[in-house]
Amino acid sequence: MYLVSIMPEIWLNYGVTDVVLDIKAENLEQKIDSDGKIMDDFAINDKLNTIDLSKPLELVVLHHSKSILKIISSLFTLCEQKSKPFPKIFTEKKILNLVKSGLPEGSSINEFDDADISNSNLVFMGEMGFDGLFGYETVATRLIKKFGTESMLSAYAKRQGNLPTPGQYPESLTEAKKFVDNFEIQAIEIIANSEGILDFTIDHPSKTLSTTKILESNSIKDIGQHKTMIMSTGKDASNDTLGNSLSSLWNCSNAIKKDGLAILVAECKSGLGSDAIQQYIENRLTLEQLRNPTKYVDGMEDLLFLSEIQKNFQIGLVSILPEFYAKKLDMISLPGIKYSMDYILKTQGARQKVAVVLDGARLFLR
Numbered sequence: 001m002y003l004v005s006i007m008p009e010i011w012l013n014y015g016v017t018d019v020v021l022d023i024k025a026e027n028l029e030q031k032i033d034s035d036g037k038i039m040d041d042f043a044i045n046d047k048l049n050t051i052d053l054s055k056p057l058e059l060v061v062l063h064h065s066k067s068i069l070k071i072i073s074s075l076f077t078l079c080e081q082k083s084k085p086f087p088k089i090f091t092e093k094k095i096l097n098l099v100k101s102g103l104p105e106g107s108s109i110n111e112f113d114d115a116d117i118s119n120s121n122l123v124f125m126g127e128m129g130f131d132g133l134f135g136y137e138t139v140a141t142r143l144i145k146k147f148g149t150e151s152m153l154s155a156y157a158k159r160q161g162n163l164p165t166p167g168q169y170p171e172s173l174t175e176a177k178k179f180v181d182n183f184e185i186q187a188i189e190i191i192a193n194s195e196g197i198l199d200f201t202i203d204h205p206s207k208t209l210s211t212t213k214i215l216e217s218n219s220i221k222d223i224g225q226h227k228t229m230i231m232s233t234g235k236d237a238s239n240d241t242l243g244n245s246l247s248s249l250w251n252c253s254n255a256i257k258k259d260g261l262a263i264l265v266a267e268c269k270s271g272l273g274s275d276a277i278q279q280y281i282e283n284r285l286t287l288e289q290l291r292n293p294t295k296y297v298d299g300m301e302d303l304l305f306l307s308e309i310q311k312n313f314q315i316g317l318v319s320i321l322p323e324f325y326a327k328k329l330d331m332i333s334l335p336g337i338k339y340s341m342d343y344i345l346k347t348q349g350a351r352q353k354v355a356v357v358l359d360g361a362r363l364f365l366r
Helices: 041-048 066-081 093-100 139-147 149-157 171-180 208-219 242-255 275-281 300-309 323-328 337-348
Strands: 009-014 017-022 028-032 058-061 088-091 109-111 122-127 129-131 135-137 186-193 196-203 226-232 256-265 314-318 332-334 354-357
Touching: 009 226, 009 256, 017 337, 028 226, 041 066, 041 196, 058 066, 066 122, 066 186, 066 196, 088 093, 093 109, 122 139, 129 208, 129 242, 135 139, 135 171, 135 208, 139 149, 139 171, 139 186, 139 208, 149 171, 186 208, 196 208, 226 242, 226 337, 242 256, 242 300, 242 354, 256 337, 275 300, 275 323, 314 337, 323 332, 332 337
Parallel strands: 028 354, 058 088, 058 122, 088 109, 122 186, 226 256, 226 354, 256 314, 314 332
Antiparallel strands: 009 017, 129 135, 186 196
C-alpha cells in the first residue's frame, strides 16, 4: 500500500496574477484568510443614494482596487438612472491607465496633479487597511503622506517606538486627522476583502476614521505565534511596490516567533516605491538618521521598522526586484514561489509546518 501525500492547492496573489504554492498537507499548519459578509448591489446603491448628485462631483482615486472601481461603476449607473452628469475622475499619473481600464463606458479620467486639495467638490476614494505608523491606513493618512510633508515629520516623531503598530490608535493618527481638518472635502472610505465590499462610509475624511471599527471586526485574528509564515498581500495594489507590500509584513509580525522566518510574496513590478529605501540602498541615508530626522523622507517609517523587526525574525522576499536590493536590506532573495518552500524545507527540515496568509494587507494577526 502506498501513502500518497496530498497537495492542497493554495493560490497566492502575485501582481496581476495568482501563483500556486505547492505545499504538502503535512507541512501546512494553517491557512489564514479574511472574511466578512459582502454587501449586495442593493445595499451599495442604497448608501450611494445619500450623495447629492445635483452638484458636480470630482472623484479622486487614491490607489487602484477592485472595490473602488465597483463603487465608481455603481455611481455611474445611479447617475444614468437619475439623468445626472457623470462625476469627473482623477488619479495619479502612475496608475492612470490601470484605473482607466476598469472604468465604465462613457467615463473620462484625468491626471490629478493639483497640490491644492481645498476644492469642495473633491471626493477622495480609498480602501482602508492597517498601517505601521498610523495604526490604520485611511484617506486621511494617504492625504497627509501625499500633501503634508511637514505634518508627516510631526506624525513620524510621534510614533510609538521603532516597531510597527498596526491596529492601534497612535498620536500619529491624530496628526493625520488634524491635517485633513483644514480642508472642506469628502471621502469614501471602503472596507473590503478578496471577495468584495464589506462596507463603506461617505463623510469628511476626519470622520470616516470611525470606519476602523468595521475593519477591526472583520480583520483581527488571534492565531498564536508561528515559526514559519508565507504571506501574500492579497491584492495587486498592495504588492506593486516593496513599500506598499511591507504593511502586510507589519500586520503579521506579532504572529511570528522570535528567530522565526517570514516570507513575503510581492511582485514589486513598480520597484521600491519608497524614497527612503531608495536612498538607503544608494548609501545616501543611514539607519542612524532615521531615529531623529530633521526632514521627512517618504517611506522612512518602513525602513526603520524593517531594520528593527529583523532583530526578531528573518525575512525572505519573493519578487522581481534585483537580488542586490534584497541583500542590501538584509532580506533573503527568492526568485519564485517554488523556491520559498524549497528554502524552508532545506533550512528548517522536511517536517516544518508553515502558516500561509492569503490576504496580508487586510488582516491583522495577533
